[in-house]
Amino acid sequence: xxxxxxxxxxxxxxxxxxxxxxxxxxxxxxxxxxxxxxxxxxxxxxxxxxxxxxxxxxxxxxxxxxxxxxxxxxxxxxxxxxxxxxxxxxxxxxxxxxxxxxxxxxxxxxxxxxxxxxxxxxxxxxxxxxxxxxxxxxxxxxxxxxxxxxxxxxxxxxxxxxxxxxxxxxxxxxxxxxxxxxxxxxxxxxxxxxxxxxxxxxxxxxxxxxxxxxxxxxxxxxxxxxxxxxxxxxxxxxxxxxxxxxxxxxxxxxxxxxxxxxxxxxxxxxxxxxxxxxxxxxxxxxxxxxxxxxxxxxxxxxxxxxxxxxxxxxxxxxxxxxxxxxxxxxxxxxxxxxxxxxxxxxxxxxxxxxxxxxxxxxxxxxxxxxxxxxxxxxxxxxxxxxxxxxxxxxxxxxxxxxxxxxxxxxxxxxxxxxxxxxxxxxxxxxxxxxxxxxxxxxxxxxxxxxxxxxxxxxxxxxxxxxxxxxxxxxxxxxxx
Amino acid sequence: xxxxxxxxxxxxxxxxxxxxxxxxxxxxxxxxxxxxxxxxxxxxxxxxxxxxxxxxxxxxxxxxxxxxxxxxxxxxxxxxxxxxxxxxxxxxxxxxxxxxxxxxxxxxxxxxxxxxxxxxxxxxxxxxxxxxxxxxxxxxxxxxxxxxxxxxxxxxxxxxxxxxxxxxxxxxxxxxxxxxxxxxxxxxxxxxxxxxxxxxxxxxxxxxxxxxxxxxxxxxxxxxxxxxxxxxxxxxxxxxxxxxxxxxxxxxxxxxxxxxxxxxxxxxxxxxxxxxxxxxxxxxxxxxxxxxxxxxxxxxxxxxxxxxxxxxxxxxxxxxxxxxxxxxxxxxxxxxxxxxxxxxxxxxxxxxxxxxxxxxxxxxxxxxxxxxxxxxxxxxxxxxxxxxxxxxxxxxxxxxxxxxxxxxxxxxxxxxxxxxxxxxxxxxxxxxxxxxxxxxxxxxxxxxxxxxxxxxxxxxxxxxxxxxxxxxxxxxxxxx
Numbered sequence: 001x002x003x004x005x006x007x008x009x010x011x012x013x014x015x016x017x018x019x020x021x022x023x024x025x026x027x028x029x030x031x032x033x034x035x036x037x038x039x040x041x042x043x044x045x046x047x048x049x050x051x052x053x054x055x056x057x058x059x060x061x062x063x064x065x066x067x068x069x070x071x072x073x074x075x076x077x078x079x080x081x082x083x084x085x086x087x088x089x090x091x092x093x094x095x096x097x098x099x100x101x102x103x104x105x106x107x108x109x110x111x112x113x114x115x116x117x118x119x120x121x122x123x124x125x126x127x128x129x130x131x132x133x134x135x136x137x138x139x140x141x142x143x144x145x146x147x148x149x150x151x152x153x154x155x156x157x158x159x160x161x162x163x164x165x166x167x168x169x170x171x172x173x174x175x176x177x178x179x180x181x182x183x184x185x186x187x188x189x190x191x192x193x194x195x196x197x198x199x200x201x202x203x204x205x206x207x208x209x210x211x212x213x214x215x216x217x218x219x220x221x222x223x224x225x226x227x228x229x230x231x232x233x234x235x236x237x238x239x240x241x242x243x244x245x246x247x248x249x250x251x252x253x254x255x256x257x258x259x260x261x262x263x264x265x266x267x268x269x270x271x272x273x274x275x276x277x278x279x280x281x282x283x284x285x286x287x288x289x290x291x292x293x294x295x296x297x298x299x300x301x302x303x304x305x306x307x308x309x310x311x312x313x314x315x316x317x318x319x320x321x322x323x324x325x326x327x328x329x330x331x332x333x334x335x336x337x338x339x340x341x342x343x344x345x346x347x348x349x350x351x352x353x354x355x356x357x358x359x360x361x362x363x364x365x366x367x368x369x370x371x372x373x374x375x376x377x378x379x380x381x382x383x384x385x386x387x388x389x390x391x392x393x394x395x396x397x398x399x400x401x402x403x404x405x406x407x408x409x410x411x412x413x414x415x416x417x418x419x420x421x422x423x424x425x426x427x428x429x430x431x432x433x434x435x436x437x438x439x440x441x442x443x444x445x446x447x448x449x450x451x452x453x454x455x456x457x458x459x460x461x462x463x464x465x466x467x468x469x470x471x472x473x474x475x476x477x478x479x480x
Numbered sequence: 481x482x483x484x485x486x487x488x489x490x491x492x493x494x495x496x497x498x499x500x501x502x503x504x505x506x507x508x509x510x511x512x513x514x515x516x517x518x519x520x521x522x523x524x525x526x527x528x529x530x531x532x533x534x535x536x537x538x539x540x541x542x543x544x545x546x547x548x549x550x551x552x553x554x555x556x557x558x559x560x561x562x563x564x565x566x567x568x569x570x571x572x573x574x575x576x577x578x579x580x581x582x583x584x585x586x587x588x589x590x591x592x593x594x595x596x597x598x599x600x601x602x603x604x605x606x607x608x609x610x611x612x613x614x615x616x617x618x619x620x621x622x623x624x625x626x627x628x629x630x631x632x633x634x635x636x637x638x639x640x641x642x643x644x645x646x647x648x649x650x651x652x653x654x655x656x657x658x659x660x661x662x663x664x665x666x667x668x669x670x671x672x673x674x675x676x677x678x679x680x681x682x683x684x685x686x687x688x689x690x691x692x693x694x695x696x697x698x699x700x701x702x703x704x705x706x707x708x709x710x711x712x713x714x715x716x717x718x719x720x721x722x723x724x725x726x727x728x729x730x731x732x733x734x735x736x737x738x739x740x741x742x743x744x745x746x747x748x749x750x751x752x753x754x755x756x757x758x759x760x761x762x763x764x765x766x767x768x769x770x771x772x773x774x775x776x777x778x779x780x781x782x783x784x785x786x787x788x789x790x791x792x793x794x795x796x797x798x799x800x801x802x803x804x805x806x807x808x809x810x811x812x813x814x815x816x817x818x819x820x821x822x823x824x825x826x827x828x829x830x831x832x833x834x835x836x837x838x839x840x841x842x843x844x845x846x847x848x849x850x851x852x853x854x855x856x857x858x859x860x861x862x863x864x865x866x867x868x869x870x871x872x873x874x875x876x877x878x879x880x881x882x883x884x885x886x887x888x889x890x891x892x893x894x895x896x897x898x899x900x901x902x903x904x905x906x907x908x909x910x911x912x913x914x915x916x917x918x919x920x921x922x923x924x925x926x927x928x929x930x931x932x933x934x935x936x937x938x939x940x941x942x943x944x945x946x947x948x949x950x951x952x953x954x955x956x957x958x959x960x
Contacts, residue, residue, distance in 0.1 A: 006854070007854060007855055007858050007941075008855075008938060008939050008941065009510075009572070009574040009575055009938050009939050010574060010575040010576060010846065012507050012510050012511045012575075013507075014575070015507055015510065015575035015578070015579075016503065016504065016507040018575070018579060019503040019506070019507065019575075019578070019579060019582070020500055020503055022579050022582055022583065023496060023499040023500055023503055023582070024496065026499070026582060026583065026586045027492050027493075027495055027496035027499065029586055030489075030492050030495065030586065031492045039595075040595075040597075040598050040599070042598050042599070044594060044598070044817055044820040044821035045602070045820075045821070046598075046602075047598055047599045047602040047603065048602040048605060048606050051602075051603070051606045053609075054610060054613055055607075055610035055611075055613065055614060055844045055845070055848075055849050056844070056845055056848050056849065057848050057849050057850045058848040058850060058851070059845075059846060059847055059848040059851050060845045060846060060848065062575075062576060062579065062842075062846060064845075065576070065842055065845050065846065066579075069583060072599065073599045073603065073838070074599075075599075076598045076599025076600075076602065076603075077587055077589050077597060077598070077599045077600065078589065078595065078596050078597055078598065079587070080587070080588045080589055080590055080596075080597075081586065081587060081588045087596075088596070088812075091588070092489070092588070093585055093586060093587075093588035094489040094490060095489055095490035095492075095494070095495035095498070095499075095542075096490060096542060096545070097585065098495070098499070098582065098585045098586050099495075099498060099499060099502050099542065099546075100585075101581055101582065101584075101585035102499070102502055102503070102506060102578065102581065102582050102585070103502065103506065103549060104581070105573055105577065105578040105580075105581035105582070105788050106506045106509055106510065106561065106573060106578050107557055107559070107560070107561060107573075108560045108561045108571070108572070108573035108788040108789055109557050109558065109559075109560055110560055110568075110789055114524060115519075115520075115558065116558050116560075116567075116568070117520075117557060117558055117560075118520050118522050118524070118526075118527055118556045118557070118558065119520070119522070119527045119552065119553045119554075119555075119556025119557050120556075120557065122525070122526075122527035122528040122531075122556065123527065123531070123553065123556075125528060126528050126531045127535075129533075130534060130535035131535075133534055133535065134535060147627050147830050147832070147834075148830040148831060148832040149831075149832075150829050150830050150831045150832075151631075151829055151830055154678070154829055158677075158678055161680075169677075169680060169682060170677050170682065170683060171682055171683045171684055172682045172684055173654065173660075173676075173680050173681045173682025173684060173685045174653065174654040174655050174680035174681075174682070175654050175655065175656075175657060175658070175659045175660070175680075176655075176659070177655060178655070179655045179656070180653075180655070189810075190808040190809075190810050190813075190831070191829075191831060193808055194806065194808050194829065196653075197638075197649075197650050197805070197806070197808075198634070198638055198678060198679065198829060199678065199679070199680055200641075200649060200653050200654035200655075200679055200680025200681070201653045201654075201680070202649060202650065202651055202652045202653025202654070203650060203651045204651055204652055204653060205653045246810070246812060247811075247812060302832070308585050308588040309588055309590055309832050309833075309834050310830075310832055310834050325677070326674065326677070328670040328673055328674050328677075329670075330669075330670050330726070331727075331922075331923055331924040332568075332726060332727055332921060332922065332923040332924070332932075333670075337524055340524040340525075341524035341525070349630050349631055349634055349671075349674065349678060349829075350627050350628040350630050350631055350790075351628055351629075351630045351670075351671060352627070352628040352629075352630075352782070352789050352790055353789075354627075354789050354790050358553070362542075362545055364535045364536070365535070365536055365539075365540045365544075365545050366490065366539060366540060366542060366545065367539050368535075368536050368537050368538040368539040368540065369535050369536065369537050370537050370538060371538070371539050374486070374487060375487050375488075378487050441812060442811075442812060443811055443812040444811040444812070452812075458488060458489050459488050459489050461487075461488065
């Protein structure tokens, strides 16, 4: 803090000098991230033990703070922006998005009302229409940005609940009302069940529909479950179909599910948080087949569209229902423009809304739709290449289809009982992760431990995938 | 995109050069923001009309995009980071926070599990304990960062609902259960009512308790409402008290409300989103009197603690209840460290969690607790000064107490009927806002239009408040 400005912000000239220093530090980080261990090696409590127990009374120089970032934070992070990150759904924060977040932080715009951030509101509407076109979704969908797919799914299912005729849950609540039931496959994301809990429908209000042997919802079983529930006096109201499940990226049969929903009058929500991005690639556009019939659909640019956390998009054909479920406008938030432009706070839980559209706009422009498609296509090629290596090696097996960029596989350990083979697969994963060169995560399928290699970071190249495979083979040989 | 890297990210050297250019642009923005119109002058649709209808097929240079930010985005923004921003709750994005957001974007860490971002998880725990100390809250409170207070309040009230003995709402839902009732003053934030809607309690499940003539909840009326509801067969379960209401920043009597909650066995949630920050000033610490008895409390560093949107903190004495309401851990998110360190995804709706703690940590260090207190003290001084000018001018009147940094007032327009006086106050506000030098918002109290001057931006100085007052007086004279 400069002496001539004892209150107020850090002087602009100090900011400028420090920001240039931070930029150089970040550029070095991006260039060298690949040489850092992707999975942090710290133990629980180690970072906290390094930090003072109380905040400082006096101001500290920004250079001291950056030195602590390097000394304490950096070794304590698992590097999601590392090209060897293959866990969960790998994602990216590319250069254009980092620049966008710099601007968004400086503007600190709050797009709660049109009036409080007209450009943020309108850019959100425009860029979500760009994204809609990129993914081949129908005209007229209304999109709003949320933090994560869990929130977007909660909002979608709240709208579905509000749409049940004769209930008026918004005003009257659920007590004394019809017993609601919603449906998803038993491979659906936990956020569907969490939405059921939050909405007061309860875990028992979610029927989990079995999957076929490619982990896709059985649409006939869905139809039977609905009929059984109706006969038992329940009121079915919503189905969540998943295109790109978290374990295996399996695709529920949306056209058949949409048919059931149309017949039964149920809200169809499609969770395509990860896989929806693939529709940006012309030859993969069929991943969203049937989704034009969805009442709502969530896709996460922060997963596989090269935008950093957080930015999840909820599209809906029925924005008036979402608004009817959520809009509450106290006097102090009324503006003369309310009838002329949307106030995006009306479409969700959060009132304050960061300027998230900026990073999606900058990423789409900085790479172009052909550049986005080329990168996604390359990720799918790398996943197929990795799969071919696994298939060609008798010590391993592929255990699920690979529709996009995630491969589910395991080492066989022939002659070992199932529990021991599972244990060794976990040890195998840990050994690779401890190398610091690659980070994989696991799931369980049919009660067995399965490893996942998820490609999604924009800087992942063939050499990184090849290195992960070498590490896996070496560790498998050691384990036996 | 460099030709030798047709896929992947923008080359690091291009990022470095562009980021330096962006930093200079941001530094100029911060230095000159004061000369931009604080309230945007664009009309609805104007920004959208300037933007292409479809995304570009080919990559565009970052310099072109920055030029469009300057040409399209900048004039379309209402400048929350402008020292003449006095609307809603004024807030700030100071230099240390902008630097922190640059780092957070580059790391792109997801603090869903300890393992996926150990330093982000532990820094969050440590810095929220720093904040707890700064605000004089009791030891042992568990804090978690959410996006906004609306989300934090939803989480708190979901936990309160889960804590009702014998219900098990998580599993069974609300249908067929006791009729729940919760309470807040009729000046409470709309997020309390929105939480009631989302949780399936419904608008009718929220009883709005009347306020006294200083807009504070009447604790005796609360006691009577609870008794009446019990007699009518309802199950009261939660009270939200507000310290710093949105209209007037009035303080509900938390000690008396806590007494009622203790007697009745109700969950006490305190919404201190704006005013909690004041407890960082030793002589203002009594704002949180009684809050040590709260089951949960929300405070927003992104309001009056110099951190940009979004960063809201939910503290609770009962983290196990919050966790019990929200935790759902599929196989693929289990880690060996689960028993050794918290996974912060377990305490809310969102699974993905940005590295938000970094900006709070950097702001607390860069200003120090004494620096934070000095800035807050100055804002309170400026509000009192403005209030004294209003009181001394017969053309105006102060219409609510000014406990902190927000002044509620209006021009009198003597001899005019109430509706006309309201209309002229709106015209007065619009005239000031159209000046571009100050931006105020309104509320309604006792059916009358009221103007609010909210001080909270770190770069607001006495001269900015004085200029707002000059503009108000000039406009009032013109309006008659």
